[in-house]
Amino acid sequence: MSVEGIFPDVVGLTYRSGTQTGVTTDEFKFHFEPGTTVTFSIGDLLLGECDGKNLVSIFDLVANGTPALDPKVVNRARLLFSLCLGQGFEKPIIIDEQARDVVSEYAWMVNLDSTNTSDLDEALLCICSKLRIPSKTVSYTRNHLRRAAARFKALRDVPIPTRDGAGILGDVYLPLQDGKKRFPVLMSCTIYGRRIFYSGPDLDDEDDIAAFEKAEDDWHSTGEGTPVRVPRGSWGPSWEAQRGFENIATFNTSTYVPRGYAMVKLDPRGVSQTPGTRNIPGQLTSDFYDAVEWAAEQAWSDGNIALVGSSYGANVLWNVASLRPKGLKCFVPYASDIDPYRDAAYIGGVPGVPYIADWYRRVGLCSPKWSDQVDLVSMMKSKPFYDALWDTMKSNMGSVDLPCFLAASQIFMIHGRAAYEAWRSRNPANTHLQLVDSNYYPLPSREAAGKILQFLDHYLKGAECSTLERVGIQVRLGHGQWYWRKESDWPVPGTQYTQWHLRSDGSLAGEEEEEEEAAQNTQEQQITYAARVSPDGRSGASFRSAPFENDVDLAGHFKAVLTVSASSSDADFVVMLWAEDAQGGVVPYNAKGELEPLAKGFLRASHRRLDPLRSTPERPWHTHTAEDNAPLQPNEIVQLEVEIFPAAARIRKGWTLRVDICPSEYQPDIPGYVPVKMREFYGEVDGNEQATNSIHVGAGRPNYIVCPVVPLEEGYPNLMQ
Known part of the structure; x- marks a missing residue:
């Protein structure tokens, strides 16, 4: 027998x-x-x-x-x-x-x-x-x-049909589970390529295929800090040395597939080995939609689909989700942008040309065979104001009622705004919001993976779950420490918006102190600084509070209200919040222990016009249109409301709050703080080396920072699960 x-x-x-x-x-x-x-x-x-x-x-x-x-x-x-x-x-x-x-x-x-x-x-x-x-x-x-040891396998370069017959390519990862052949499917799509950690091999070149396989092997078999070389030029040292994410802007197969999920990673047209031209309007959405419907019908699929991704891989999910392809049950846009103008290209009206140009260069590195229909950098430069073209580029989120797991990064200054706009417009019963570290890329596959799996298990597998977290916040404690805070709503229930007022002597005053000061001091004073960074790297004005008498947790939307003028026809006003310890040292708030502000925002003065219908007490909304653009007259005094993206941090007893008002984000008087150059600030390109900016204080002039103080939590765990 x-x-x-x-x-x-x-x-x-x-x-x-x-x-x-x-x-x-x-x-x-x-x-x-x-x-x-x-x-x-x-x-x-x-x-x-x-x-x-x-x-x-x-x-x-x-x-x-x-x-x-x-x-x-x-x-x-x-x-x-x-x-x-x-x-x-x-x-x-x-x-x-x-x-x-x-x-x-x-x-x-x-x-x-x-x-x-x-x-x-x-x-x-x-x-x-x-x-x-x-x-x-x-x-x-x-x-x-x-x-295979982790109980899954890969299907490479699978042809996926599209409605026009051209087709795209994808990699499919399938669990190896005894007796089970159909699984819920997680799908992602980026313009970076599917292989570790970006791009993909020329399938006609055996040496290129071997090089990409070696890059993947090196990524898994060497430790953090060891560069992994992909044969497409350098993406950058920090990207090459990381071990948090297998592939840019997608979730790790090694995290999700062994948990009983098939994963499909797509290359749209013009990416890696999928032929075509990138950036044809509507094409990526259409192809992604077709791929979802294809996946729902495959022999290895149980017909239940989720869209997942971070950064660009999250941005592309909204429009596909709004079309409701067959089988789609939920989606996870982890740190996305929805409004390209306000969320990335012209935050606060300040052009992010260095960032967009560098990003565009890297996209070209990923897929050197193919080209773009539109030169995004040139288009961006030609469109400095919000208009109909920028409006057509916004993601469609209003009609999406599918369950959604949102995340926003703090401080990175992209992917830090859209989640809250989506939160305001969505069904609260099936929406989950997370505020996480600036280095958000590895979180969906490491620290936050348990929460995302719980969400996916519930909506794709029908798992009972009475504890799906509605709002989660990574509160930074300084020096690489943080705690995870669970909340029932956003803004956090019990939030008290407190004002810190700027004084001419460089101090920050609470509301009661400011009332006393205003009654006694009716003289206006002017704090003036260079609009361009000086050779010693310093410009701007700093203000400090008295030492805090108790620990204070801040979590939510910040804003700055300033009364300013400039000798030029325009100026940028950058607002950075820091904490200084009892010895006067700046507290590093980055989760890796690196220097990073508590919160940050900026505004170009000519873009100061607010939309009163969309603005809220804690979050100003600027129109950024050419019609509302208002250049400054020399020394004209105007009032600004500066949007500061949400952040969360604790200021300890004995520490002080420090506020810097600067013409750019590159030169605060903080040794070792070197932010990535992402924007072109006005003072750097104006050409007037003698130009100055001023803050006008006293005589009833409003100059204050609004901070969201939330109930203090103690006995917290330093983990997300």
Whole structure:
């Protein structure tokens, strides 16, 4: 009596068990006699043996306890994988009679138990040359074995049809779960490419394929801080040395697929190996929509789909979600932008040309074969005011009522605004909001993964969950420490918006102190500083509070109200909030312990016009239109309301609050603070080296910072779960 077993993805593998002999079928089946050993061979070359069982893999052909990446495993897998014509398991490994004969011919050269994986190189070259197929590298083999050990597999470069017949490419990652063949699907799409950590190989270039496989192997097998080189130029040292995210703007396969989710990562047209032109209006949304409907019908899909992604990978989710493709049940735009003008390109009316130009350069690095229909940098420069074109570029969020897991980054100054605008307009019953660290990229696959999985399990798998977190806030404590705060609403219930007033002596006064000061001091005073950074790197004015008498938690929207003038026809006013400890040292609020403000915002004075219908007491909304643009007359005194994106931090007892008002964000008097150059501030390009900006205080002139004080929490955990 024989029992049926499966050796997944392999056809034609020779087996023997007692009196049972044969080759694995088109359905990967073999037969064995219970209680006997099964041997597996390719022609005359023995791969290994194991006790008969229903499911056998390459790991069973070596001694129990052998590590997944041990050379004995790698050698066997590399030989077997080299007989596969695909880059993943989108095609089965087919061992036909010719393959068996050729492997038999060179079996004398093969030592599968060698501890040196390169010992197989010569034999594999002979075998694959004779079969006229490319051999697989050690890195390729290790990557597939690593996934197999985590109980999933990859299907590479899968063609996905689109309505116009052109099609796009995607990678599909499938769990390996006994007896289960259909799974809910997580889908992402970016313009950065699908491979680690960006771009993807030229499929006609074996050396390029090998280089990308090595990059993936290096990413997994070396530690944080070791650069991973992708053969497309440098994306940047910090990106190359990180180990938090496998792929830019998507979620990690190693986090989600072993938890019972299929994942599909798409390359839209003009990205990596998908032919086409980038930035054709509506094309990416249309193709992504078609891919979702395709995924809902695949044999490995149970028909329940979620869209997931961060940054650009989150931005593209809104329009697709609004179209409600078949099978779509929820989406996770983790740190997205919705309004490209206000959220990224012209925050506060200040042009983000350096940021957009550098980003655009990197997109070109990802996909050098293809081009863009529109030069985004030139378009941006030609459109300094909000108009109909910018309006058409906004994401469609108003009609989306699907369950949504939102996140916003604090301080990074992109992806820090849209989540709150979406929160205001969405159904509160199925919306979940998170305020997280400026380095948000690894969070969906590490610290926040448990919360996202809980959300996905509920909406895709029907899991009961009575504790889905409505609002979560990462409150920074300084020096790399933080705590996770759970709330029922946003703004945080119990928020008290307190005012800190700027005084001519450089102090910050509370509301009661300011009332007393205003009654006694009716003289206006002017604090003037250079509109351009001086050679010593200092410009602007600083104001400090008295030491705090108690710990204070701040979490929510900040804003600044300033009375200002300038000697030029325009000026930028940058507002940065810091904390200084009892010794006068600046508290680093970055989660890695690096220098970072508590909160930050800025406004170009000519863009000061507010929309009264959209503004709220805690969040000013500026129109930014050409019609409302109001250049300054020399020394004209005007009032500004500066939007400061939400942030969360604690100021300790004995610390002081410091406020810097500067012409740019690059020169506060804080040694070691070197922000990334993302914007063109007016004083840097005006050409008037003698230009000055001024703050007018006293005589009833309003100059204050609004801070959201929330109830203090103690006994908190330093984790998100």
